[in-house]
Amino acid sequence: MSSQRETPGAAVKFDGVQKSYDGETLVVKDLNLDIRAGEFLTMLGPSGSGKTTCLMMLAGFEPPTHGEIFLDGQPIGQLPPHKRGIGMVFQNYALFPHMTVGENLAYPLKVRGLSKSDIKAKVERALAMVELSGFGGRRPAQLSGGQQQRIAVARALVFEPNLVLMDEPLGALDKQLREQMQYEIKHIHENLGVTVVYVTHDQTEALTMSDRVAVFNDGKIQQLSPPEELYEHPHNSFVAQFIGENNKLSGTISKMVNGHCEVTLDTGATVT
Ligand code: ADP
Numbered sequence: 001m002s003s004q005r006e007t008p009g010a011a012v013k014f015d016g017v018q019k020s021y022d023g024e025t026l027v028v029k030d031l032n033l034d035i036r037a038g039e040f041l042t043m044l045g046p047s048g049s050g051k052t053t054c055l056m057m058l059a060g061f062e063p064p065t066h067g068e069i070f071l072d073g074q075p076i077g078q079l080p081p082h083k084r085g086i087g088m089v090f091q092n093y094a095l096f097p098h099m100t101v102g103e104n105l106a107y108p109l110k111v112r113g114l115s116k117s118d119i120k121a122k123v124e125r126a127l128a129m130v131e132l133s134g135f136g137g138r139r140p141a142q143l144s145g146g147q148q149q150r151i152a153v154a155r156a157l158v159f160e161p162n163l164v165l166m167d168e169p170l171g172a173l174d175k176q177l178r179e180q181m182q183y184e185i186k187h188i189h190e191n192l193g194v195t196v197v198y199v200t201h202d203q204t205e206a207l208t209m210s211d212r213v214a215v216f217n218d219g220k221i222q223q224l225s226p227p228e229e230l231y232e233h234p235h236n237s238f239v240a241q242f243i244g245e246n247n248k249l250s251g252t253i254s255k256m257v258n259g260h261c262e263v264t265l266d267t268g269a270t271v272t
Pocket of ligand 1: 049
């Protein structure tokens with residue numbers, strides 16, 4: 001998809017952002033984060049650590065209690081929603097059930113007042129991008145879960161946004177589909193150069209797709225770094241434990257070799 005902008009992705013800045021829903025407890029505590037134009041940044045962390053709240057504030061659905069969020073240098077609250085250029089994908093994909101796939105994809109374009117011929121061309125391109133050309137006439141209920149989720153991704157991208165927010169978008173899919181979609185989302189990101197902010201509690205997803213990962217706990221970023229650095233140089237015991245927890249290998253001791261145990265891993269490999 002083409003864009004009029006030199007860099008299709010938007011830069012995002014969280015500047016001293018705090019959020020409290022009840023006026024007492026801070027669920028996001030003094031967040032400072034610069035997301036580069038075109039970057040794939042993942043917010044990773046346990047449930048309740050404040051990731052979705054950050055996304056909701058970035059989408060403009062929730063105002064920060066303190067601080068400011070900037071989109072390409074402009075305070076997000078001052079930009080009217082249709083000028084923000086933000087696409088969104090959530091876990092339950094929320095396609096309109098009474099509309100066909102094509103109508104679902106056309107909807108964000110109609111809202112923006114595009115001509116019929118432009119809408120047709122963009123819808124066809126978006127379908128091709130997620131490898132579902134020819135599915136435009138079907139209803140969402142006639143598609144598999146994975147196909148529906150691909151349409152949700154296409155709908156978030158069809159109006160050529162500068163920023164795409166994804167909140168656990170693959171949570172409802174089985175392992176094989178999840179892996180396929182991870183690959184497709186990464187591929188689309190690389191082709192379009194759009195900025196992606198991705199929320200997950202699944203570290204495999206975070207580590208395979210992201211340029212950088214922000215590890216959240218208790219409303220704060222514990223570490224912001226490229227994925228490999230999280231393994232090699234965890235900044236504190238929380239990061240080491242969170243990353244390590246899902247990274248354990250299991251197996252059984254098969255024999256002793258020169259005073260060391262030889263362990264056959266569940267994967268079939270042996271280590272001493
Ligand atoms: P995560 O995405 O990491 O699971 P959330 O941002 O959803 O974390 O939640 C952070 C905290 O804010 C949790 O304690 C949650 O219960 C609370 N919270 C989230 N949304 C609301 C809301 N709309 N009203 C009140 N509390 C909320």
